[in-house]
Amino acid sequence: MTSLDTNDVITARKAYYAGLAGEADKGRVVWFPIAFLAVLLVLPALQFTGNYNYLIHLVLFTASYVVMASGWNILGGFAGYISLGHNVFFAVGGYFAGMIFARYGISTIILAPLAGLVAAALGYVIGLITLRVRGPSFIISSLALVMIFKILFDNWDFVGGSNGLSLAANDIPVKWAKLPYYYAFIIMAAFSVWASYRIKHSKFGLGLRAISKDEIKSESAGINTRFYKVLAFAISAFFVGMAGAVWGEYLTYIRPNIFLIILVSVNMVLMCILGGKGTIAGPVIGAVLLVAFNEFFVATLGASEINIFATGMIMMLCLMFFPLGIVGTLARLKKLPRVLNWD
């Protein structure tokens, strides 16, 4: 009779799981995201051949959305807590970095991680309060958060009140002026996608996904749900804050009306739902589609009212007919192309 040592069992189990992970890795097309990133990194070379500022702007815009949506996805997708108030962190990041930039001239690109940390710290504190409730009450509290911060920023004279502040534009020739922001957003987007992959496959991410399935059961399984949720809130605030920091300098002004309109946070939600909540590729696909939709509607129909109408309509249809999003629906039908399986 062989005696079984606990350590042996654990080693054997680890080897088994490593084998499973290796199996999954074989099915994963790692080269695709890397090649995609490489293409984006050399894309500005087009500027040598003509004026592609609009294309650069679109890619930059999409990348900023990828950062925000991936950040939102950590709380909304993994942990299942839908927040409609994440533009608060966008604003806090933007104002923090923007104010330092205005006063001391330190580039917001350098400040972005710091701005992210400030947003994360605020997110941690707010999370301690609002994550006591769940479901509809949490969603409502997140909406109230936006209203509170809108009033505060509108009336805070130090940051320019509702008129905001204008920031100095950089003195690079127009042709290359967007490039620092372009690379900043591309790198942030790549980082946020990589980070959400790492988080999803960590013990922490597993805990979050357990919470989204059944919070009470995960708590009785020994997960510190409260700490996990609040940490997820802070991490997602970090990414959104980082995006906000650079966005302000890119636009050359910061104003409550840019950061704290509800459409910004709706877009974060919509991108994740469209692409697939809780997946890695979902927010990226959602961001690309949303920017494409936006450009299409603005170009063909113009008015922002139509844009609001269309955004709401897409969100409704998507929720009613594809609640799992593109990646989720395709994965369920086992028709997800391998290049899009980043999970």
Next chain:
Amino acid sequence: MGEIIQIIILGLALGGVYALMGSGLSLVFGVMRIVNLAHPILIMGGSYVAYWGFRLYGMDPLVMLPVAVVILAATGVILYKLVFEREARSAKYSEMTVLLTFALAMVVEGGLGAAFTNTQRVTSPDYATDAIFIGDVFIPTGQLYAGIVSLAIISALALFLKYSRFGYAIRATTQNREAAELLGVNVNFVGLASFAIGLGLAGAAGSLVSFVFSFYPSKHWEWIAILMSLVVLGGMGSILGTVLAALILSVVAAFVGTYFGATWSTLTFFVALFVVLLVRPQGLFGEKPELA
């Protein structure tokens, strides 16, 4: 002393209007467990009905009130059939419906904005700018009428819920959907009817609001947060709670507005919402919030 009475009266008059705005929301949540974020923009739909009735045909907003009720209730039936009925079996029902109503709010906002532009509108019947003086306390007649009419409507609703047979069915469904169904209540029809009644109340509130506040489509975000704070403070689903919360918070907001400025009076509602969620998530009269 006179000043304090003055503030209380103004607060109560406004609170009456808020109570009507919130009671439809509360009814729909109670029966259907739908947090209808589109409620405020649909209220505004009622306001536009009153506005165009006033503008085109010179109809008094109080006369247009039944028209707005009928139009909004019909909208409710259509929305329920198209959107919400099919969600009844969704696993994440409450979360789904919040997101759906949120998207619906954007659709209606965009639609109203495209149709009527974002200009500020207000109906101006004679009484809207008039005031009654009692001693040195003045009461703006517009708010007084709106407050009285809305409290009358809420009383009628309360009597209907308390004494009519259908009211029993609605209350039974609110308390326990499965048990009500077992006892022969057609919960699906009750859901449809209370959704329609809820939106009818939105129409009534809308036509009253049309001469109390100026309105434009994107203003509904502010209303959402205000109404949610009422509903949460009152306890989700409790109409009595909503009415009390509306009266209390409006008086508090009136005091804050007088002593600290109008900007901060709106903040009262949002801060109240946060404090309630923090201290007593079930509100004044609510049950423990469900853990789903």
